[in-house]
Amino acid sequence: MGRKPTKNFNLPPRMRARMHRSGHVYYYYDTCKKPRKEIPLGSDYILALRQYAELEINVIDLSNEIFFPEVMNRYKIEVIATKALSTQATNLSDVKVLERFFSDPPAPLEKIEPHHIAEFLRRNEAYPTTANRCKRLFSHIWNKAREWGYTNLPNPTMGIRGYSLGKRDVYIDDELFTLVKSYGLPPLQEAMDLMYLTGQRPGDVMKLTEHHIQDGELILRQSKTKTALRIVISAALFDVFARIRSRKTTHKIVSTNLLVTLQGKPMTKGSLKYYFDSAREKAAKAHPEFKDQLKAFWLYDLRAKAADDMSAEKGDQAAADLLGHIDVRTTKRHYLRRGKKVAPTR
Structure with a gap:
C-alpha cells in the first residue's frame, strides 16, 4: 500500500505535483511500477487532469470488482472539473460527504442497494439540505458509471425520497x-444595485468588466447555465456605472472590473461578504427592530427580489427572461416569493 499523502490533497490518486527551480509547478502521473516511472502531464492543471483521466481509464479493470471511489475519482476529473468554479466547490465538498460513507471501507459498485442510500440519508439527517444534494450527486455519478460501462444495474436512488424542505420565502422589501x-x-x-437591477447571481456580477458594456447593453454569459443575455442599460443602470467609474478614477491603477474594493482592486467573494456582513451588523445595532429580517437577508435574495419586482411590473415571463430562465416555471418555483397579486371579491 502506498503512503498516505501529506500535501496536495486536491490531487487524485497517483497524480503528483512538484515545484521546479523556476517556481512553476509541474504535474506527473505515477504508474506505481518498479522501478518507479512517472509520466509528465505538464504545468497546466486542467490539461494535466484531462491527460490523467485518459491514463486512469485504463487503470480500472472491468474484469475485476469495481469500487465506488474509483468511479468518483473519474467523475471528479471528467465532470466536476468542467463545471463553474462555484459549482465545483460545492460538488467537491459533497464528494467528501459521500466518501465518508461509501469509501470507508470502499463500497463495491455492484453491491450498493437502495437501502444503503436510505441509510446515508439517515446518517446525515442533521444536514438535510446537504443530504439531498449529495443524493442528487450520487445519482448523477451512478448514471455516469452506467454510461462508462462499469455497471448495468438500475440507479439505487430510485424510489428513495429525500428530506422535505421548505421553500425559501424571504422577500427583501425596499425598506x-x-x-x-x-x-x-x-x-x-x-454591488447591491448592480445585482438587483440585473437580477444576476453574485458570482456573475463580480466578473463583469467595462468590456461587457457595448452599444447601450450589458452583454454577459451566465457561468452556471452558459445562458447569454443582453440587458438594456436603463437610466438606473447608467447611474450605477457612472458612480462606479467616478470612484475608480480616484485610484492610480484603474481596474476594468466594474466592482472593485475600496482600494480599487477587483471585488472577490470574500471582500463582498465582508462588506455585506459589516453593513448588516451596523444596521442591526442601529435598528434592533429589524434584527431578525437582517439576519435572514442573504445577498442571493436580491436575485429573487429582482424577479418578484419585475414580475409585478411586467409579468412572470419578463422575470424569467431577466434571470435567464428558459422555462418560466423555474422562476415561479424558486424565485417568485410574494405570491400572485389578486383582486378582492368586491
Whole structure:
C-alpha cells in the first residue's frame, strides 16, 4: 500500500505535483511500477487532469470488482472539473460527504442497494439540505458509471425520497434593501444595485468588466447555465456605472472590473461578504427592530427580489427572461416569493 499523502490533497490518486527551480509547478502521473516511472502531464492543471483521466481509464479493470471511489475519482476529473468554479466547490465538498460513507471501507459498485442510500440519508439527517444534494450527486455519478460501462444495474436512488424542505420565502422589501445599503460602504452599495437591477447571481456580477458594456447593453454569459443575455442599460443602470467609474478614477491603477474594493482592486467573494456582513451588523445595532429580517437577508435574495419586482411590473415571463430562465416555471418555483397579486371579491 502506498503512503498516505501529506500535501496536495486536491490531487487524485497517483497524480503528483512538484515545484521546479523556476517556481512553476509541474504535474506527473505515477504508474506505481518498479522501478518507479512517472509520466509528465505538464504545468497546466486542467490539461494535466484531462491527460490523467485518459491514463486512469485504463487503470480500472472491468474484469475485476469495481469500487465506488474509483468511479468518483473519474467523475471528479471528467465532470466536476468542467463545471463553474462555484459549482465545483460545492460538488467537491459533497464528494467528501459521500466518501465518508461509501469509501470507508470502499463500497463495491455492484453491491450498493437502495437501502444503503436510505441509510446515508439517515446518517446525515442533521444536514438535510446537504443530504439531498449529495443524493442528487450520487445519482448523477451512478448514471455516469452506467454510461462508462462499469455497471448495468438500475440507479439505487430510485424510489428513495429525500428530506422535505421548505421553500425559501424571504422577500427583501425596499425598506430593508435601503437600510442595508445606507450602512454599507460604496463598494457594497454599487454591488447591491448592480445585482438587483440585473437580477444576476453574485458570482456573475463580480466578473463583469467595462468590456461587457457595448452599444447601450450589458452583454454577459451566465457561468452556471452558459445562458447569454443582453440587458438594456436603463437610466438606473447608467447611474450605477457612472458612480462606479467616478470612484475608480480616484485610484492610480484603474481596474476594468466594474466592482472593485475600496482600494480599487477587483471585488472577490470574500471582500463582498465582508462588506455585506459589516453593513448588516451596523444596521442591526442601529435598528434592533429589524434584527431578525437582517439576519435572514442573504445577498442571493436580491436575485429573487429582482424577479418578484419585475414580475409585478411586467409579468412572470419578463422575470424569467431577466434571470435567464428558459422555462418560466423555474422562476415561479424558486424565485417568485410574494405570491400572485389578486383582486378582492368586491
